Amino acid sequence: MKNELKTNPKESLPKFRVSIDHGIAIGPGKADVLEWIATTGSLAAAGREMGMSYQHVWMLVKAMNEHFVEPLVEKKRGGSDRGGASLTPTGQQVLELYRAAQRDAADAIGKYMPTFEKLLKDKPQIS
């Protein structure tokens, strides 16, 4: 799964949230959680990469699994609580949608950069 994901969670892209009545379905933090789970294959390792406790990662994953029509993350069968985890096909789809929307937003913002550049003393970049 690692190789199918084309973005780096640390890459700077515009930030937005998809909200529902009772919280945030997916936003920058949850997208990074999904991406680190896909990259590391582990909730605990994803937490370490993000400076988050295992409990916090699991809380975010549980919320995502409940808000979407299908779970986004599944723990590996037979694993312990701290064992492996991976994205389901829906999880991968949601992550790819979020990243694609971020990239399109970045493209939309990019059209304004030449004007910002004229107004700034130094060369700017989107971050």
Next chain:
Amino acid sequence: MKNELKTNPKESLPKFRVSIDHGIAIGPGKADVLEWIATTGSLAAAGREMGMSYQHVWMLVKAMNEHFVEPLVEKKRGGSDRGGASLTPTGQQVLELYRAAQRDAADAIGKYMPTFEKLLKDKPQIS
């Protein structure tokens, strides 16, 4: 100037930053500072609206005034340090550019919402 600005600083729009080598030229916080100065006509009042000290607002304004080719904010002539302030034409242009880029980014993201909606149990919105 108040009536020429069409957005509410508290409105949720995608967040991004225009960075330069030595910092952030403009991002969500600095855009809100500009907008509150335009709305209230005062650095101190802008700070109160944002829960920021006058000193913090002034530090952000000074940075913006230095990074752009012309100042974005001017203190009212003859005013005290805590006196009135307003956006220069360049300040208003920069704020309008930032908001326009945010709105275009929101439109780009909006195209993904029907797909997110199909994947979620509840109706989502961008925030």
